[in-house]
Amino acid sequence: MGRRIVIIGAGAAGASAAARARRLDPEAEIVMFDKGPFISHAPCGIPYYVGGVVKEAADLAIYSPEEFARERRVDVRINAEVTEIDLRSRTVKVREGNTTNTYQWDKLIIATGAKPITLPVEGSDLKGILTLRLPHEAPVLRAEVERARVVAVVGGGYIGLEMAEALVNLGKKVILFEMMPHVLPTTFDEDMAKLVHDELAKHGVELHLNEKVVGFSGVNGEVRKVITEKGEYEVDKVVMGVGVRPDTDLAVKAGIKLGETRAIWVNEYMETSEPDVYAAGDVAETWNLITGKRMYIALAPPANKMGQVAGANAVKGRFLKFPGVIGTAITKVFDLYVARTGLTERQAREEGFKPVSATIRARTTAHYYPGGVQVSIKMVADEPSGRVLGVQIIGPDKIVAGYIDTAAALIGRGATIDDVFFADLSYSPPTAPVWHPIITAARVLSKGRF
Amino acid sequence: MGRRIVIIGAGAAGASAAARARRLDPEAEIVMFDKGPFISHAPCGIPYYVGGVVKEAADLAIYSPEEFARERRVDVRINAEVTEIDLRSRTVKVREGNTTNTYQWDKLIIATGAKPITLPVEGSDLKGILTLRLPHEAPVLRAEVERARVVAVVGGGYIGLEMAEALVNLGKKVILFEMMPHVLPTTFDEDMAKLVHDELAKHGVELHLNEKVVGFSGVNGEVRKVITEKGEYEVDKVVMGVGVRPDTDLAVKAGIKLGETRAIWVNEYMETSEPDVYAAGDVAETWNLITGKRMYIALAPPANKMGQVAGANAVKGRFLKFPGVIGTAITKVFDLYVARTGLTERQAREEGFKPVSATIRARTTAHYYPGGVQVSIKMVADEPSGRVLGVQIIGPDKIVAGYIDTAAALIGRGATIDDVFFADLSYSPPTAPVWHPIITAARVLSKGRF
Numbered sequence: 001m002g003r004r005i006v007i008i009g010a011g012a013a014g015a016s017a018a019a020r021a022r023r024l025d026p027e028a029e030i031v032m033f034d035k036g037p038f039i040s041h042a043p044c045g046i047p048y049y050v051g052g053v054v055k056e057a058a059d060l061a062i063y064s065p066e067e068f069a070r071e072r073r074v075d076v077r078i079n080a081e082v083t084e085i086d087l088r089s090r091t092v093k094v095r096e097g098n099t100t101n102t103y104q105w106d107k108l109i110i111a112t113g114a115k116p117i118t119l120p121v122e123g124s125d126l127k128g129i130l131t132l133r134l135p136h137e138a139p140v141l142r143a144e145v146e147r148a149r150v151v152a153v154v155g156g157g158y159i160g161l162e163m164a165e166a167l168v169n170l171g172k173k174v175i176l177f178e179m180m181p182h183v184l185p186t187t188f189d190e191d192m193a194k195l196v197h198d199e200l201a202k203h204g205v206e207l208h209l210n211e212k213v214v215g216f217s218g219v220n221g222e223v224r225k226v227i228t229e230k231g232e233y234e235v236d237k238v239v240m241g242v243g244v245r246p247d248t249d250l251a252v253k254a255g256i257k258l259g260e261t262r263a264i265w266v267n268e269y270m271e272t273s274e275p276d277v278y279a280a281g282d283v284a285e286t287w288n289l290i291t292g293k294r295m296y297i298a299l300a301p302p303a304n305k306m307g308q309v310a311g312a313n314a315v316k317g318r319f320l321k322f323p324g325v326i327g328t329a330i331t332k333v334f335d336l337y338v339a340r341t342g343l344t345e346r347q348a349r350e351e352g353f354k355p356v357s358a359t360i361r362a363r364t365t366a367h368y369y370p371g372g373v374q375v376s377i378k379m380v381a382d383e384p385s386g387r388v389l390g391v392q393i394i395g396p397d398k399i400v401a402g403y404i405d406t407a408a409a410l411i412g413r414g415a416t417i418d419d420v421f422f423a424d425l426s427y428s429p430p431t432a433p434v435w436h437p438i439i440t441a442a443r444v445l446s447k448g449r450f
Numbered sequence: 451m452g453r454r455i456v457i458i459g460a461g462a463a464g465a466s467a468a469a470r471a472r473r474l475d476p477e478a479e480i481v482m483f484d485k486g487p488f489i490s491h492a493p494c495g496i497p498y499y500v501g502g503v504v505k506e507a508a509d510l511a512i513y514s515p516e517e518f519a520r521e522r523r524v525d526v527r528i529n530a531e532v533t534e535i536d537l538r539s540r541t542v543k544v545r546e547g548n549t550t551n552t553y554q555w556d557k558l559i560i561a562t563g564a565k566p567i568t569l570p571v572e573g574s575d576l577k578g579i580l581t582l583r584l585p586h587e588a589p590v591l592r593a594e595v596e597r598a599r600v601v602a603v604v605g606g607g608y609i610g611l612e613m614a615e616a617l618v619n620l621g622k623k624v625i626l627f628e629m630m631p632h633v634l635p636t637t638f639d640e641d642m643a644k645l646v647h648d649e650l651a652k653h654g655v656e657l658h659l660n661e662k663v664v665g666f667s668g669v670n671g672e673v674r675k676v677i678t679e680k681g682e683y684e685v686d687k688v689v690m691g692v693g694v695r696p697d698t699d700l701a702v703k704a705g706i707k708l709g710e711t712r713a714i715w716v717n718e719y720m721e722t723s724e725p726d727v728y729a730a731g732d733v734a735e736t737w738n739l740i741t742g743k744r745m746y747i748a749l750a751p752p753a754n755k756m757g758q759v760a761g762a763n764a765v766k767g768r769f770l771k772f773p774g775v776i777g778t779a780i781t782k783v784f785d786l787y788v789a790r791t792g793l794t795e796r797q798a799r800e801e802g803f804k805p806v807s808a809t810i811r812a813r814t815t816a817h818y819y820p821g822g823v824q825v826s827i828k829m830v831a832d833e834p835s836g837r838v839l840g841v842q843i844i845g846p847d848k849i850v851a852g853y854i855d856t857a858a859a860l861i862g863r864g865a866t867i868d869d870v871f872f873a874d875l876s877y878s879p880p881t882a883p884v885w886h887p888i889i890t891a892a893r894v895l896s897k898g899r900f
Contacts, residue, residue, distance in 0.1 A: 368495055
């Protein structure tokens, strides 16, 4: 029997780490614990289950624990909550059913993920204030909102917007509160976010911007009102979408170092401050390839990749390096696809760049080909160097995903405005205009150079 | 009055050159000649006009000559055929109506485009053997095929396939001849092209591979039969799609140097062998960014960019450089989007690389999100260096365009398999699986590294 790899958390990062460790080391003993009943769970799918697009909550997981255990030869322990990491004895304590067991590890991978932020305001513990956590809780969430007529959504980030759409699809009256002047406040510039405001209004979402929720009040322990700086609103349920924070409780208790973002500090090998202890996914810190600075981002694709790196390095030493992220993300808000990569104009300015930007509207097909739609693209570059820093794209066609990935590929590899202009992108009348929208954005941004 | 820029040809490259020269030099006198009645014409749109997707042939042009002349302050001469370039006297002779006029130039831009290859076989001058040339001829082409019941398409390249679809849409019986073992013989590997064969068969196209057309026979000067090495086929019309070659007649007569591909030799500034003479677009040679070798490619996006470079440099000296191409292209064949970039596996081997490849099938959405479809992706890399050399993608969703552009952006900037794996691409359940299909291809190609 080989060394024992213990993995805490069986979400994207944990499951990826387990699979990778097994692939690279057929001898290792791999034990993966999850406090819930699912593994490789996809919290990103919850809004689609709540809104009825996905019929079964169990569909949100890629593997059943049994399949994963069999196919990967991993000892998968579900409903098993790790309660303590002991670095000196190299053990974890695990609550399984009514007993607490101790497991020894040679390598430990912490993949405990993130948890929803709760507002530190009066009434936030009332019943009927709901959060999205894990797929197995989704049926409860859905049953709760199904009985409601009016639902408040607190927070205009990705989860808040996706839940607003899901609730409208269920026929609910939705009131969305965002304390900042626009939705997606940390990921989009205001000029672009306004397109999302219009889409929300078009679908009947009552949008309250610049309006901070300061409390909740209830009757018999059940929430009945959202209280903001500006007023009070009668609601039947509240869905919280004010963001997540890394679930570092175990790591902190064990004395593992956190980074400046309060996620677990890791280097590019996903090594923590402690020997033989790795962290990956939403619990771990990452860094921005453009600024070089540490950042926290809780998204499944980097979580999967960080998991792969941690799993590989746990069995092979310094075998893989995680290069960092540029913050590519996409969501769907009713009929709009809303995508971004790199830095917004505001972020670029805050980071000390001298940003210039161009915003264009472009068609998704040749002008004469039927079915094309208009998408909006904002491109941000650093004026002195010409380096493209970020792109935001919003439009009613899934091709927005393709455009943002193209932009992400270019930005991630240091492209300048000239490089984007000359990128050899595809063209045919049904699929693009002859000047590709991303290239048109670069042309406009070049201020006459092209 | 500034210097006089003369541009021969008002297609993609010529019109782009004119627009760019004007923008960068408000004083220059710019004269653009085209032998046809349209400018900024889009031959790529002709199949969609013939098939009835586009209603008016005039819609295929972006600008009318009058608009372009007015907005760009360019002297646009349509129905004006340049018959001679004189390098010594720096003049061109132009047939306009019944007269031939001589125009002096300070800078000359040759953008005469490409012309269809005609087969040197018996009967190839019969009536009813049709070629796609310029949009203003499209109504004639359409009227001709409308009367037919059985139409042969000769050549299984992009134009041949697009015309086959257009003809099926018009209710014609289509027989497609390709002398090579598979369609798209120079741009796709056989294993991928087979997916196109299936799609053609599904839509009733009678596909004859490995079958060279050796002649045509007719009655009263009208084509009636296609004669191949293997048999004879009764047809009403024939559409030729055996490719194009650069229309270099004027350049050759003037003594301007051709490159090894028989297109006009140009450097990265679009300068020809002769001082103050530029060439751009389908008449000019380009080079492959991956192999560094000279190549000929007749596609609108590089033509536009070469035009921009020629137009800019004609007025500003060595202001812009054209970096070359990687051969990105896409077409639609019935319900399939068929796209490629870089080198095929066969090309990679011929160019002296040691290619490895992986072919995957991947879904376009999260597994639980409805509406996802499967696409096929083949990725080719150089084994010793890990550099990704090419990608081919085929599937029934327009997102194929987004995937190929993402791959093109990565390949164009020298990405290795590792770089592709770690590219920060977007994810949301409606738009992609959590492992993006391009990343999955890189994973499989990494042979266990990821």
